[in-house]
Amino acid sequence: MEEKKENNEPKIVAFLCNWCSYAGADLAGVSRFQYPANIRVIRIPCSGRINPLFIVKALQEGADGVLVSGCHPGDCHYISGNLAARRKFALLKNFLSYLGIEQDRVQFSWVSASEGNIFASLIKKVVDNIKKLPANKKLVRKRVGVQEYGWY
Amino acid sequence: MGGTESIENKLKDAVKDLFLKKKVDIVIGFEKGSLPLTSRPCFIRSSDMAERLVWNASCTNNLAVYLPRFFQKVPRAKKSGTPPPVVGIVAKGCDARSVVGLIKEKQILKENVVIIGMSCQGVIDRRKIESFIDGSFIAGGRQEPGGILEITTGVGDKKKIKVSDVLAESCIECQYPHVENADVRIDGESITASDDGYKAIKAFEEKSPEERWQYFTDEISRCIRCYACRQACPNCYCKVCFAEQTLPRWIGPGDELSDVMIYHIGRIFHQAGRCVECNACVRACPVGIDLRLFTRKLCMDVKELFGYIPGLSIEELPPLLRFELNDNNDFITTG
């Protein structure tokens, strides 16, 4: 039922932590590392700020993918924000794929402020992964009510 | 053999004793319900009220859901400094684990709760009984010694059904039927702990993502958004649920299917590391959504990833409040 059409220009929401990944993205830009323009960056104070609902909501609002990136484990500006977050992320990723949402739809990574090149290659990888998926149709706001769905 | 009736008498005596010794102010237990083969929560406030208590396979509710309200400030409460009451609770294994969870989350005071630990023989699933009696309804019924239910059907037939044949799925799969931390213990026969290793969940995982999504969609599309699953859950004590928050408004109030899904994803995810698999949400659901298949996935993951089982110890920190530097990092995408 899903059309298997290639998803050429996916929209990806990237939540980047202020202290590492956002700075990493900055560095990638300053250093002129090329990466695909599919990401829409949202700066967050720490990957620990991520409420799992942010990710789910991004998918609902039509994002084809979500990337959350923070400091490397142990390097968190707030000491342990990313470690606490990692447990949530592990559960969320498993849970969403259990419900039938593609594994690569939601991705997590660690990028430090000095890793501009890694940031660029990460984005390339993430975009490539998501391009292989069909356009996000599953959790997207459909404007279809439960009633239209058939069950009364 | 200790049938439910003798357990019931023991329970009554124990509760009376608690009142006589002034150890409790109130006891939450079960009384006979208004429909055949039902029991419902009741609040015992004196020793002579203890006669109302019943104990049988239809004592399905998780009574821990009532506990937080004894320790919360209610809008009309008197401002006097009366101390919170000591509350006794008739608890099955799952209820007791919920109590532990509530104590851990500081919703109730440990010293103000008296756990009356029952030996649980499992509870029935009414939907299963209904399937046993070929589309008729339960017009009457009672539980006989030896775990037999005698059911009168709508057409007047009498049928005997073994309790064990109509046990709720959660009881069949129950890993911890025993109340470990009981203050008062009512002994008797109980079901044996089973560990099926989350067979149903693993079987579901085997299906293709499309099939899984279809199943999830089919189930959730029946939701009428009454939020009974949330209200029946002892863990859902939030003053304002994310589903009803207005600033920001996470989900719209309409019949948008994705909103309903997000409600369920959100609610289930909030149970991560807290859900004791008591099945209260499933039972409360008036349209019979198979929530269990989804809630248990998180229980399984929490157990497998973090080795944590909710409700066993008060001291152990819940999994999402802890972390290790060498936690599972396999899911991380590297650049």
Add this chain to the structure above:
Amino acid sequence: MSTKPLENPYIPKPVTIEKITIENEAKDLKSFRLRFVNKEDEKAFTYKCGQFAMISVAGAGECPIGIASSPLDEGILEFTIKRYPTGVVTTALHNLEEGDIIGVRGPCGNSYPMAGMENKNVVIVGGGFAFTTLRSTIRYMLHEKNRSKFKNITIIYGARSPGELLYKQELEEWEKRNDVEIFITVDKGDENWKGREGFVPAVVKQVAPGSENAIILICGPPIMLKFTWPPVLELGFTPDNIITSLERRMSCGIGKCGRCNIGAMYVCKHGPVLSYEQIQELSERP
């Protein structure tokens, strides 16, 4: 078979925000002057003093607000709206700018008994920003066409502090007039405040307006109402001559959605204006 309705009562009419006035120091009270986009809507929207309307902000929702302009103010509608940090619609409203379009639905509810007030002394007691519908009434009564219909008019208006007084310019104008007596009080004044200090019930006692052939309109927060009833009754006002206005959360404004009822009385349909006598008959005293 019943006849088809002329108009769908759930559809708001578009209005343009013509002017926004910040009314108080805390800046959480703003007056919005609105003008209908369509002339026919303006004609259809005939209201009386004391009625309210449902104000819609697209994307945020709808809430009931008392009409602050007088029916004689042609072409415009005015509302004074307090912003609550927890209120979705009021917050959205306060973020709007002049020229934006919002929706208005109504008018809803009943009105002050203007006909019954004619040829009588009128006392108006207001507290806080509940003064809005009273302002509508005062403007209506002080209009040159109407002033002769009413006898003495006494206004008692209190606010928490001088900065919280609404419609300052108008208050000044009214103070200058000699056909209306006005007493303004604040709970606590500041260094520049030269007027009265004290709570509204106390001022009512001091001023002691005569109750003979008089009708009194009281509008304010519940705590003020509670303490204003006894002195007013003592002054000899009969319960049917004490008029007040209630508020409740509403959604439909036409007596259907079921949330504003106090007993069998729906505030949006049978209210919001009730006499003290009617309030005493309610099962639940507001």
Add this chain to the structure above:
Amino acid sequence: MLKKADINKFIAAVMNNGYKVFGPVKQEDGVSLSELKTTDDISFDYFNFILPPKRHFFPWSELLYKYKDKTIHEAPLPEDKTILLGIRPCDARSFSFLDNVFIDDKAVDPYYQNRRDNTIVISLACNQPLPSCFCTSVGGTPAGKEGTDILAYDTGDSLFFEECSERGSSFLKLYSKFFSTPDQADVQAVKDFIAKAEKQVLSVNIKNAAEKLKEKFYDSVWDKLSFRCLSCGVCTFFCPTCYCFGLYDERDRRIRVHDACMYKGFTLEASGHNPRPTQSERMRQRIMHKFLYTVENFGKIFCVGCGRCVTACPVNMDIRENIVEVIG
């Protein structure tokens, strides 16, 4: 009379005339009121539908208008010609109650009215009341005619149709070729049928409930009753006569959705004030609304005795016991 074997032909003829037919359809978890796709789907093997049929007139969620380019685009009013088949008399009765609310002289709800005008209700007399039923105590009967256009009796292998409104009889006339004239035995069978069903319904003594409730407003009984309640609102969602709703904006559109008086947020004002702050007030509101306020406003108890709230409640709050306890 209509032979059950002929019902397919009858329904097919109705569908050919442009009617959408909603009837009892066998599904995985029991029979539910759904749109008939083919005439073979009908099943008369049910007691009552799980969900109340009020949703056909007053859907759970309904689009009122869209706001685009600074203008309001009204949603078209529903115009589908519809047949509701197999509604139980208790539920049909609820329609006549809802009419009072939505089609009153001051403000008419156009959505409700349009649906109501375009729908013919064919109810099916109840042959097997459930243990949770109490329709006779609130003024209904298992073969009540209120709110219905045509009432059918299931007499075994055929259906006995009785016209209950003008609309019903003019509708039936169009399809008279499917029907045979009932004989004496059939009429007798129907009479027996009603008598038998009526006997089975549980009776609850709620005489003068309205008057007694008036005095109970500040009674402590509400605290006691409501303590068990989880305030989940299942009772209101399942109640065929509960009609409270809310208007909400979802971005560019305004929708109307069911709401429930059992929720804390139902009456919560922006200022933080809540006139019904605890479950005790909310429970009082629900019971008073059904048994007192509507009696004062419309002269009717807004309960049809279908028993849905009794069976659906997760903690077995039984409205029959509650009302007796309050007025006791």
